[in-house]
Every structure is written in C-alpha cells, then in structure tokens.
Amino acid sequence: MSVYRGRFAPTPSGPLHFGSLVAALGSYLDARHAGGAWLLRIEDIDPPRCPPGAADTILRQLEAFGLHWDGPVHYQSQRNAAYQAALERLISAGLAYPCSCSRKQWRDYAIYPGWCRHGVREPHKPQAWRLRSDLGLRPVAWQDRLFGDQRFDPAELGDVVLKRKDALWAYQLAVVVDDAEQGISDVVRGLDLLDNTPWQCQLQVALGYPEPRYLHLPLIVAANGQKLSKQNLAPALPDDDGAALRRLLHRALLALDQAPDPAAGEAPVAEQLTQAVHDWDPRRLAAERHRRDTS
Template sequence: MILSAQTPRQPGYRGRFAPSPSGPLHFGSLLAAVGSYLDAKAHRGQWLVRIEDIDPPREVAGASDQILRALEAFGLHWDESVRYQSHRLDDFQQIINELLSTQAAYFCDCTRKRIKSVGGIYDGYCRNRHLPGEHCAVRYRYDNAITHFDDLRLGRQTSIAAQDFVIKRRDGLIAYQLAVVADDIDQGINHIVRGVDLLETTSSQLELYRQFDHSPPQYLHLPLAVDQHGHKLSKQNHAPAIDWQQPQQQLWQALNYLALAPPMALQHESVTDQLDWAIEQWDRQQLPQDNQVLT
C-alpha cells in the first residue's frame, strides 16, 4: 500500500485544521481552528493547515485565500506549507486502485433512491456483482466494524451501525473519508481536534487506519456553536462570515465559548496576546460538555 512507504516523522504532537473552501470562515469554523491551534500549542506541538479542495461543485472562488488571510488575521499561523488536497488526486487514485486490486473495495452502482428503499443503510448489494466500474462509485468493504473508540473530551464512544462506505463518488470525485485519512497519515497527524458534527465519521476513518496498518490519531471533538433552534453554524445554514479585519473581539468570544473565561480587558489586547494567554489556560477537561448557543 502506498501509505505504508511513508518515512516516519519525529515523535511529538502534530495537529491540523482542514477547512473546505466552500465559503469564508464563520464563527463555528473559527472555534474549530482556535481549539485545534490551542491544543497543539499547549502541548508544544505543530499545527498545520490543509485546504480540502476536492469537491469543486461546492467550492467558492477565492475562498481558499480568504480562509488563509482570516487565519493569519486571527494570529493562527501554521508551521508548514499549506497543503491543497487537489494536488494529491493521483495519490488518492493509486490508493483506491490498490484497494480494488485486493478486493478491499468494489464498484457500486446503487442510487440514493435504492439505498433509501432498504432503510437508508447500505446493504452490500454490489459486493459480489463484480461490476466493471463504468458509472459506478467505489465502496470500501467494511468487514471489521469498529465497535467503540475513545474521545479526549467525550470519553468512550459506541460506533454506529457499520456499512460499506463510498471512497470515490459516481461523479469521479474522491470522497472525504478516503482523502482525509490518506492525508493525515501522509502528514504524520497524530491529534485531530474538530467539531462534534464529525464524530460519526470517526469509526469509518479508524477502519481505514487499520486497513493501512497505521496507528490512528487521538481525537478530540469540540462542542459546536449553534443557533437558538439548535442548528449548527455552517455555510449550508448561511452562517455569516467572521470579520477578520477586526479580529480581537471575535477571538475573545471564541475563547469564551471554549470555556476559558477570558477577562473582559483581554478583548482589547492583540490577537497574539490573547492566544498567548489562552495557551497557558488551555485545559481539555474544562471544555463545555454541550453545544453552545451563539448569542
């Protein structure tokens, strides 16, 4: 497997923030960026940025540059060159080819309508059909279900029902599950701090780590910022972009949402001073247990 040939990196914390360029950063994504940055720096680790630009129909022109400029304005400086997933398409395809050649993956032409008709959980219908691949997705054969895993904030988590999942879509685009694990392995990421909305993807990703014979990272899923109806702030829900030209107050607000209880006077300090203070105060055990309503 191509991933097994990677040169081991020096031990130490390596974390990352990996936004998709489907629009500018909003407050919810700022929380994920700040939380992942603080956890890395509080543990004297490295913090990387990766732009996950492998879904062109959802991408917004100029969003990648806007995201990077916003991170810099908030003092969130990355330790290595920014990676763009779109530059790795050939590597992803090689991994998929190897999975297909070992029968760890297979072609599938099932539609969403068919999957919905059998209860919404994919039933393995195409596993033994030996389809030629034209107009098909590629599914990973999930034979070794991950039953549980441990999260650094939430503790022991029981996995949802396992099903063969898509690693390449019918439209030819590489699926998130495959790309995120392949890049995290290639970049030596060993700590992943992200929003709790991605919690359900973890068991599938852990299965890919097992398949690729790599130790999985430690996961910490942060609480979300939600509106008064309990809906998460997201680009799909039209969350407003953060004002990265006046970042001090919004950074202070993010620190407050992460339960760091920053003093009022700190919101008037520079973002560098705010982050330095927050790194000293960071404590995973003090993170909120529930999603926080944005007021």
C-alpha cells in the same frame, strides 16, 4: 506518536464563520500548548462546492486572527495519485468494490444495503467505489478526549463511498491518507464529524496507518438551534484586525470554556492568543453536544 502534529482542514465552500473559528482555535491552542506543529489543509476535493477565491479568503481570515500555520498549505486537489494508490491497496485486499447504485434506488433503506458487494448490479452505469465496512475492523472503539469511550460497528453505518461516480474523491479516504502522510498525531474537530471516525479507523487499520488521538469539540449552534454553517448563511468572519475581530476571538475562547479574563476582549489578537496558549486546558470543556452562540 510522541511528537504532536495537529491540523485544521476546512472545505473552501465559502468564508469561515464563528463555528469554524471555534474549531480552528481549539485545534490551534491544543497544538501550541503541547509545543507541537499546527498544519493547514484545504480540503478542496469537490470543485463544484469550492468557488474561486474561497481558499485565499480562509487563509486571510486565519492570519487576521493570528492563527499562523506551520509549513506550506496542503491542498487535497493536488493529491490524486496518493488517493488512487490507497484505493488500489484496498481493492487488492478485497475491502473496496465498485457500485452502480443511486441514492434514489435505496431511499427506503436507512443505509446502503450492499447490493453491489458481490458484483456490480448495473455494469453499464457510472460506478462509485465503496468500502466493505462488514470486513474491516469491527467494532471500532476509541477514547475521545472529551466524550470518552466510543464504540461503533461500521457495518451498521453502511459502506461509505471512497470515490464518487464523477471520479471525485470522497472525504473519508482523502482525510485518512492525508492525516497519515502528514504525520497527524491529534485530530481536534467538531462533534459533527464524530460518527465519521469509525470508517476512518477502519481505513487506518486496513492501510496500516497509525491512529491519531481524537478530541471532538461541541458544535456551535445559532439561537434557533441550527448548526452554524455556510449552508445556514452564518455570517463570515472579518479578515482585518479590528475591534470586532478581537471580540470574536474572546467569544471563541468563551465558547471553548477557557474562561479568559473579561477585560481581555479588547486586547490585541497576539496578546489574547499568547495567554490562551499558556492557559489552554481541554479538561475545562463541558461534554455537551451543542454550544449555543449567544451573540
């Protein structure tokens, strides 16, 4: 892919927090420094996890930090037909199968044992659709821009769910279809998603999609070592252009090892971003799995 197209793809399960800001900022700077597009995708395929108004809050937070996206916002909840078409292609190729098994049934196994690969065990029960990880590309190898050579056998990770028993789409299929249809050339995201990449690479090959470049960023963790997340009640980002917001942006640049001018923490958002886009260099990133938030 010669034209850079990046994206930020949050799940609207709540407002963004500092870890989200670091991920969004890293993907934004990488795209803008390359002169590329930066798209926004709202991954709202799980309505029970997405309270009303959360997506709009995320949009306001990004705008407050000067992270303006290109084109219309892309909502996964509107993409059912595209995901169904991709699933049907996988079924026709023998790479997806229905599965009635529950997590409780295979709780004594590290990964799903593939019991339904050759026929549904309990046809009268609700069924999910799983990927035949043993038949696709194996092993999966790619060069992460920060963590270097990566190699996984997806069959050792198990047959991931593509469509849930409740008929909701699962993350792996949706993200692959959307990245391909949006022409995403570079995926910049948190390290917690690195071990999802093997399944996504399998799906890209199976569906004839190009493989984007990957840059996985170190995870931001709290003082207790827990990943900053909505589940762990990480504080929400502000959505107004105040002094706290400007200092948060400066902290996020420090978390990305970009060594901003210490005096720039009080500078307006637009000024900080302009300088950060100019100076962005992912080679400064330390290849460590976790980055402690020292605020």
